[in-house]
Amino acid sequence: MSEQDWDIETQAVRIGQQRSQEGEHSDPIFMTSSYVFSNAAEAEATFKGDKVGNIYSRFTNPTVRTFEERLAALEGAESCVATASGMSAILSTCLSLLQAGDHIVSSRSIFGSTVVLFNKYLSRYGIETSYASQTDLASWEAAIKDNTKLLFLETPSNPLIEVADIKAIAELAHKHDCLLVVDNCFCTPALQRPLELGADVVIHSATKYIDGQGRAMGGAVVGDKKTVGEEVFGFLRTAGPTMSAFNAWLFLGGLETLSLRMQAHSAKALELAVHLFDHPKVKRVHYPGLPQHPQHLLAREQQDAFGGVLAFEVDGGQQSAWTVVDNTNLLSITANLGDTKSTITHPATTTHGRLTDDERLQTGIYQGLLRIAVGLESVKDIKADLETGLTQI
Ligand SMILES: *Cc1c(COP(=O)(O)O)cnc(C)c1O
Secondary structure (H helix, E strand, C coil), rough: CCCHHHHHHHHHHHHCCCCCCCCCCCCCCCCCCEEECCCCCHHHHHCCCCCCCCCEECCCCCCHHHHHHHHHHHHHHCCCEECCCHHHHHHHHHHHHCCCCCCCEECCCHHHHHHHHHHHHHHCCEEEEEEEEECHHHHHHHCCCEEEEEEEECCCCCCCCCCCCCCHHHHHHCCCEEEEEEEECCCCCHHHHHHCCCCCCEEEEEECCCCCCCCCCEEEEEHHHHHHHHHHHHHHHHCCCCHHHHHHHHHHHHHHHHHHHHHHHHHHHHHHHHHHHCCCEEEEECCCCCCCCCCCHHHHHHHCCCCCCEEEEEEEEEHHHHHHHCCCCCEEEECCCCCCCCCCCCCCCCCCCCCHHHHHHHCCCCCCEEEEECCCCCHHHHHHHHHHHHCCC
């Protein structure tokens, strides 16, 4: 049986390790910036590319390569390039695949820093972005122009956990000769494999679930040999936002338990969503695992479970929402997600605070909305922690 036929749990534990002459069982960390050659001719051949070998850790590093091979296998891809953060994965993808005069169509419901990257920075270099609805295919088609080269989305979205139809948007992208790039940070390959659904490139913030314990920054770009292995890698080795060997080593440990953790986060989030759905102080719950969620069926088809993030709305706007936040004792008040520790966020005054009131109303990010990234604690304790504030509303 070849490694490619292994199930994802097996690949996550086994793929990519090149054991050294020391016979180590666990993955080693290669903390070295450069590599030596046995003679001048070998140095020449390696620099020319005639011989495969390490030259400098901005280009390649054995620990980082093990991480890349493992993540590529999990996503069912030919190539993966590891980056210093999730944002540098998105930056490297855009700068290597686009040029001045090109146009991006992106879902409106994407990570805040990605919007700033598109609107404030890429626009300076002649790359414009238009936005479409996460859930309305017609709005994507309407936004595509003659110079559109790339479609970008993230599913499920933050903080309203709306699910985009990857297969349908990939078909649309290809009909217009565009690439579809999917930020798969919320689901990870343990729950969703966008390339199998037709996407061309997958983005990761390894900082989130891949690490899984909130320790280190990292990212990755995953796709075919030409687009990612040559174009994105070529940019990365020159521009330099590479992943450190130490962080790659942490993420390798994260990948080994990724499937188990994603199943646990999802089961706990579903249990909490059902509880909040029936709660008298809660107006609305956003979680695709609930049959009432507008894209519940799509999420069932496209994902193996519903993920660890949910949002809910309380009556009484910001004051009530802050009452819940300020009465928590167990939950961490922070915008991070993908950690073993559950986190609570008030999006309207933090992650989405830059939006105008009108924009927030349009996107459904009301003042009473709270987001929870469910960690690995007992759901009984999380419920009790929320109850203190909820009873005071
Ligand atoms: C956090 C995040 C990013 C950015 O990743 P960093 O590692 O923080 O740079 C991108 N996309 C999504 C969906 C995220 O949650």
